Amino acid sequence: MSASVAAHHLRSDARMNAPARRTLSPSPLLAALALPVVLTGCQGELFDGPAGPGGRDNPICRQAEGCAPAEELPSPSSRFPRLSHHQYENTVRDLLRLDSTNGITDAYLGDATSTTFDNNGNELYVGEALWGDYQRGAEALAQQVTTDATALARIVPEGAGTDPRAFVEGFGLRAHRRPLTSGEVDAYVALFARGATAYPEMDTFAGGVRVVLEAMLQSPHFLYRVELSTERAGDVVPLSSWEIASRLSYALWDTMPDDALFEAARGDSLRGEEGIRAQAARMLADENATDTVAAFHYQLLDMPKYEDVSRSTMLFPEFTESMRASMVNETQSFVRHVIFEENAGFSRLMTAPYTFVDAELATVYGLDGTYDDTMERVDLDPGQRGGLLTQIGFLASHSSSTDPDAIHRGVFVNHRILCAPLPPPPMMVPPLPADESGALTMRERIDAHTGPGTCGAGCHGTMINPIGFAFEHYDALGRWREEDRGQPVDASAEYAFDGTIVDYEDAVALSGVIAEQPMAHRCYVRHWLEYTYGRPPSARDAAVLARVGDASIDDDLSVQEILIELVASQGFRTRSTTELED
Structure with missing residues (x-):
């Protein structure tokens, strides 16, 4: 039997997590299993406030108090979020107890969402x-495991021996991330018996396991995080401990629950806030959490752009193509150190006067000493560098091939660091005019094009340019400079943070100001909510964003404490009673 018999059990017109109520057409394989394939979606208003400024069209409404009830309520979201490719790879690795999946999803149709992060369960379908990719992947993985005696032995539940029912119950719990129903067990056991006919050349037990693996790896209950709870408690639907275990594991680890988390679910200890807090603290001490934090910041800081940086070696003799990977490694090493070694929070990410360099990056920073290809922590001049926004990767990836790009640096900080509501750019924006005299600084050219007295004065002049100008001390590769076109660099500016105008003299000062701004802390928490909840924030999240965001600055919460607060909140432990409809 081949997994190809299930090629049509998930059709493009049967998006289980789409805003619709649809019935999937079961394949012969799933029909034989008699497994439930009717799944419904759920959605609602993403923003409860009025349209327009300050309402649902304003990202600030996602943070500010007053545009949603003060009670922490769950936002409408998919009851059937599909695993992202990153989560799928991790889950396959852990379910089958493999050392590596060898990048199996590299050959799959790529994930694509319209949001910052790739795990938006409201859009993945x-x-x-993609169904063909899953089908072929299931075939290949099942063959790989069942034709290797050692690999097969690793996935057989303890004490199961060669008993088909014991295998189905034990492995099925891990694959579906909940106990199977008696009907599901019977159906899988019946399928197991067909292994001898499907694969007569194999040992009877191995053949049965192979067929079951092919089916389970294509099951909606494996590919999706299915939440079946429906009983209401007031305005919410409390999730079962099994469902919370999955939410918690994919939030903090991007993979399936481990044995300890399954045991906590079996003992029904995850319904209460304290049970979740205890498990979250345990999980954050695991290496999987380090990987999740790295994946979050890789996307938040748009590090794929670091890997596209290219510079002329005539203008920038320090640049090499291998430096691109060093830029990513620098930022990831810094983030891991701040969050897990220092157990610090957002303010430290913005201001820590050190970084990690190898021999290539050391030359860009102008450091003396001997370095090799390993990342080494170094203290930097606190007058020139401090935190994420003065690191080479950010600065070089937001520059042109020859000059720093204050506009794109400013746009990035407004969007990703401050969550400021920039309006969309107008159509057909003309490029920055060339400087025929060759004497104007980049700041002067930008001011002349978009500053006071121009059509760009409103947005550029008050939001984008003032942030971008703070980085004028850094050239297109991120090197420190004192002059631009023979004139002293002017990196001073002012910006209205939550309506209060603050002056700063350069990027180090700006980073220090940002570290003290409630809007920046709430923005960082908002991004973490989006990542850990697997959906964009809405007005209903305003209360938890305000509580955790304010605590981030008032109580100097560490990033680990922020994560614990988010996953222990009612919005994480329960589901909205509002269902998605077309």
Whole structure:
């Protein structure tokens, strides 16, 4: 039997997590299993406030008090979020107890969402092309495991021996991330018996396992995080401990629950806030949490752009193509150190006067000493560098091939660090005019094009340019400079943070100001909520964003404490009673 018999059980017109109520057409394989394939979606108003400034069209409404009830309520979201490719890879690795999946999803149809992060369960779905990829992947993985005696032995539940029912119950719990129903067990056991016919060349037990693996790796209960709880408690639907275990594991580890988390679910200890806090603290001490934090910041800081940086070696003799990977490693090493070694929070990410360099980056920073290809912590001149925004990767990836780009640096900080509501740019924006005299600084050219007295004065002049100008001391590769076109660099500016105008003299000062701004702390927490909850924030999240965001600055919460607060909140432990409808 081949997994190909299930090629049509997930069709492109049956998006289980789409805002619709649909019935999937079961394949012969799933029909034989008699497994439930009717799944419904759920959605609602993403913003409860009025349209327009300060309402649902304003990202600030996602943070500010007053545009949603003060009670912490769960936002409408998919009851069937599909695993992202990153989560799928991790889950396959852990479910089958493999050392590596060898990048199996590299050949799959790529994930694509319209949000900052790739795990937005409201947008991930399975169409015909991806379903074919899952089908072929299930075949290959099942064959790989069952034709290797050592690999097969690793996935057989303890004490199961060669008993088909014991295998189905034990492995099925891990694959579905909940106990199977008696009907599901019977159906899988019946399928197991067909292994001898499907694969007569194999040992009877191995053949049965192979067929079951092919089916389970294609099951909606594996590919999606299915939440079946429906009983209401007032305005919410409390999730079961099994469902919370999955939410918690994919939030903090981007993979399936481990044995300890399954045991906590079995003992029904995850319904209460304290049970979740205890498990979250345990999980954050695991290496999987380090990987999740790295994946979050990789996307938040748009590090794929670091890997596209290219510079002329005539203008920038320090640049090499291998430096791109060093830029990523620098930022990731810094983030890991601040969050897990220092157990610090957002303010430290913005201001810590050190970084990690190898021999290539040391030359860009102008450091003396001997370095090799390993990342080494170094203290930097606190008058020139401090925190994420003065690191080479951010500065070089937001520059042109020859000059620093104050506009794109300013846009990035407004969007990703401050969550400021920039309006969309107008159509057909003309490029920055060339400087025929060759004497104007980049700041002067930008001011002349978008500053006071121009059509760009409103947005550029008050929001984008003032932030971008703070980085004028850094050239297109991120090197420190004192002059631009023979003139002294002017990196001073002012910006209205939550309506209060603050002056700063350069990027180090700006980073220090940002570290003290409630809007920046709430923005960082908002991004973490989006990542850990697997959906964009809405007005209903305003209360938890305000509580945790304010605590981030008032109580100097560490990033680990922020994560514990988010996953222990009612919005994480329960589901909205509002269902998605077309």
